[in-house]
Amino acid sequence: xxxxxxxxxxxxWVLARADFKLRYHGSVLGFFWALLKPLFIFLVxxxxxxxxxxxxxxYYSLQLLTGIMLWNFFAEGSMLGLTSFVGKAHILTKMSxxxxxxxVASCLQSLMSFAVNFFILVGALLLFGPTLALWQLLxxxxxxxxxxxxxxxxxxxxSALFARYRDLNQIWEVLLxxxxxxxxxxxxxxxxxxxxxxxxxxxxxxFIIEHAKGVIFLxxxxxxxxxxxxxxxxxxxLLLGIWxxxxxxxxxxxxx
Amino acid sequence: xxxxxxxxKSFLLPHLRQRSVRGGxxxxxxxxxxxxxxxxxxxxxxxxxxxxxxxxGPNGTGKSTLLKILAGxxxxxxxEVKVDGKLSAILELGVGFHPELSARENxxxxxxxxxxxxxxxxxxxxxxxxxxxxxxxxxxSLKHFSSGMTARLAFSVxxxxxxxxxxxxxxxxxxxxxxxEKCLKHFRQLKxxxxxxxxxxxxxxxxxxxCDRVITL
Numbered sequence: 001x002x003x004x005x006x007x008x009x010x011x012x013w014v015l016a017r018a019d020f021k022l023r024y025h026g027s028v029l030g031f032f033w034a035l036l037k038p039l040f041i042f043l044v045x046x047x048x049x050x051x052x053x054x055x056x057x058x059y060y061s062l063q064l065l066t067g068i069m070l071w072n073f074f075a076e077g078s079m080l081g082l083t084s085f086v087g088k089a090h091i092l093t094k095m096s097x098x099x100x101x102x103x104v105a106s107c108l109q110s111l112m113s114f115a116v117n118f119f120i121l122v123g124a125l126l127l128f129g130p131t132l133a134l135w136q137l138l139x140x141x142x143x144x145x146x147x148x149x150x151x152x153x154x155x156x157x158x159s160a161l162f163a164r165y166r167d168l169n170q171i172w173e174v175l176l177x178x179x180x181x182x183x184x185x186x187x188x189x190x191x192x193x194x195x196x197x198x199x200x201x202x203x204x205x206x207f208i209i210e211h212a213k214g215v216i217f218l219x220x221x222x223x224x225x226x227x228x229x230x231x232x233x234x235x236x237x238l239l240l241g242i243w244x245x246x247x248x249x250x251x252x253x254x255x256x
Numbered sequence: 257x258x259x260x261x262x263x264x265k266s267f268l269l270p271h272l273r274q275r276s277v278r279g280g281x282x283x284x285x286x287x288x289x290x291x292x293x294x295x296x297x298x299x300x301x302x303x304x305x306x307x308x309x310x311x312x313g314p315n316g317t318g319k320s321t322l323l324k325i326l327a328g329x330x331x332x333x334x335x336e337v338k339v340d341g342k343l344s345a346i347l348e349l350g351v352g353f354h355p356e357l358s359a360r361e362n363x364x365x366x367x368x369x370x371x372x373x374x375x376x377x378x379x380x381x382x383x384x385x386x387x388x389x390x391x392x393x394x395x396x397s398l399k400h401f402s403s404g405m406t407a408r409l410a411f412s413v414x415x416x417x418x419x420x421x422x423x424x425x426x427x428x429x430x431x432x433x434x435x436x437e438k439c440l441k442h443f444r445q446l447k448x449x450x451x452x453x454x455x456x457x458x459x460x461x462x463x464x465x466x467c468d469r470v471i472t473l
Contacts, residue, residue, distance in 0.1 A: 007373055014368040018357060025356050094351045095369050096328035167276040250331045254267065 008101055015088075015105035020112045034113040035120060038072040049186050057188055059217055062129050066216060067185035067209050069114075069121045074147050074205050075176050077110030081155025082172055085249075086163050089256035099249040103159050107152045118144060125216060136215050143212040149234050150204050156241030163252040179203050184210050257421050257452045258303040263325055263335035265296040265318075295321045296332070301471070305420075306450045308443075310457060310467035317473040319456045320425055323347060326454065327423050341420030341452075344370065349427055350410030355399035359390065362398050363413050370417045380416045388412040408435060415442055421452045440466070 024031040045068070046061050053060050084106035085092070085099070092099065122140070125132060162168045183205045192200065200206045207230050214220055221227075268290045295318040303309050311319050324330045326337055327345035352365045363384055367377040385391045388408040398406060411427070427439065443466050446453060457463050463470055 007368075007371055010374045011368040014365055014374075018354065018361065018365050021361075022354060022356055091352050091369060093324075093329060094345075094347045096345060097369070097371070165277045171277070253329060 008098060011097065012101050012105045012108065015102065016108035016112065019105065020109045023109070023113075031113075031116065034116050038068050038117060039120075041072075042068050045186060053187060059129060062125060063188070063213050063217060064186065065124060066121060066213055067183070069117045070143070070147060070209050070212060071180060071183060071185050071205055072117070073110065073114040073144065074151060075180070076113065077107060077147070077151035078154045079169070079172065079176065080106045080110050081151055082158045082162055082169055084155060085159035085252060086166075086256065092253050093256055099160070099253070100156070100245060103155050103245070104152070106159075107148065107155055110151060111148055114144065130217060130219070132216065133219070136219060139215045139221065140212055143208050143215075146208060146230075146234065147205075149238065150208075153234060153237035153241040156245040157237070160245050160248040160252040163255040164248075179205065182206070184213070188213075257305045257307075257340050258301065258326065258454065259336075259338045260299065260301040260326060261336050263296055263299045263322070263332045263337065264294065265321055265325060265330065265332050266292050266294045268292060296325065299335075301326075303421075303452060303454060305452055307469065308447060308453045308455065308467045310455050310463035310470040311473065312457065312460070312463060312470055313473035319473055320347070322473070323423050323425050323454065323456055339421055342418070343421045343423070344417045344419035345423040346370075346414050346417075346427055347423070347425045349414060350406060353398060353406065353410065356397055358395050358397050359385075359401070359409060360394045363409065366410065366413050367416065370414065372416060376416070384409070384412045384416060387415065404432060404435070411435070411439060419451070421454075422446065423454050425456045426458070 020031075024033050029036065042065050046064055049064070050060050057063065081103060084103050087106075088102040092102065118141075122137060158168060158172075182200055182203045184200075189197065189200075189206075189210050207226070211222070211227070214222055299322060301309075311322065313319055321330065323345070324347065325332050326339070327343070327347065328337075329345070329347070350362075350366060352369050353362050354365070357365070360381065363381065364374075364377055367380075368374070372380075382391075385394055388405075388411070390405060390409055393401070393405070401409070414427070440462070443453070443455075447466065453466075455463070455467060
């Protein structure tokens with residue numbers, strides 16, 4: 001029925017676009033909500049924490065904004081991906097197209113929401129931040145795409161399992177709330193004691209946010225060896241995700 | 257065109273199912289009791305090219321489950337299904353329809369789900385709405401459509417699908433007299449074109465008229 005791959009990409013795109021549209025449908029401000037939500041969080045946190053950290057950190061507000069935008073992409077994308085399979089129950093039980101389409105579509109939808117935020121962030125950095133070279137902006141883009149890969153891997157790993165274990169989203173919500181504070185979003189990595197620091201890298205976003213901030217605000221790309229390891233871990237997670245998804249997708253439909 | 261050998265499919269009764277991580281973990285320690293419902297039992301079916309087969313039977317005898325297995329939505333516990341040629345399963349009309357989207361967007365979405373390419377959908381867009389007699393409502397959101405209008409639109413999209421084998425479930429149960437006649441006309445045309453159809457229906461009259469063979473479950 002779906003031999004032609006082109007159809008599948010078309011279907012993925014149509015699903016992502018329809019969901020993106022529906023998500024902000026009917027609200028007066030439309031997709032600006034995609035933007036206003038992280039901006040509002042930023043304003044509140046900035047009000048509270050800029051006094052606390054402003055002494056030692058240059059561009060604290062912009063660092064906070066960068067962290068929030070990247071974290072928000074991960075948090076919303078992973079949650080959407082986790083629920084993508086179950087959320088499309090009405091379609092999956094009636095149609096037999098390859099099931100990865102709904103997962104990739106949800107990740108694509110998150111990417112579309114993030115794209116708006118990304119341009120705002122770059123605009124704010126160029127206006128108020130340090131002088132930026134092109135390579136710094138390209139690295140910021142690369143880190144964003146890396147987050148996309150993490151979201152995709154996570155979604156593939158969990159979305160089919162969520163059909164069976166319906167409290168995964170509750171667990172993930174708690175982990176996300178904790179994860180926000182266990183990543184260097186509000187604070188710089190340097191305030192953490194050396195002995196504890198390595199534990200924070202268990203949070204997949206710690207590495208990305210720390211280095212994205214380093215590239216933008218210190219203009220330095222440190223530890224290329226760690227970057228390679230991180231890429232390797234993401235690649236393994238992706239392959240594992242594909243394997244888990246392929247293994248559980250068939251039966252998962254029966255739990256919908 | 258379709259060969260199915262010794263298909264069996266059982267479901268665990270859903271209210272006893274453990275659906276949480278806690279339940280799954282506990283499941284290692286204590287065996288949960290569940291009732292097994294065998295919905296399809298050792299079923300074999302052979303449909304040759306150009307044949308129209310009707311599947312009838314009372315509720316709960318596994319007609320829809322069988323069709324879902326043939327369509328590849330469910331995997332059988334045992335047995336084998338083979339389908340030659342392009343398969344189109346219309347288990348429900350208007351899958352993916354969303355009330356908040358416009359009629360045009362819904363046609364795009366539903367068409368993509370049915371396996372139409374973007375080129376095909378855009379080429380057929382006008383004729384879809386003409387056939388459904390809804391040309392003036394293309395950009396209206398679907399929530400303002402009556403159920404009959406929605407059904408007409410859904411059927412018009414489903415008609416655009418070009419396949420060799422069609423699996424159809426109770427599609428004709430919806431719609432008024434003239435809509436049902438339209439559907440019937442479409443099936444007759446499929447028959448003339450030598451397509452293969454497996455049709456689940458409760459309508460004896462319909463099955464008698466267009467099916468070469470009837471299987472009662």
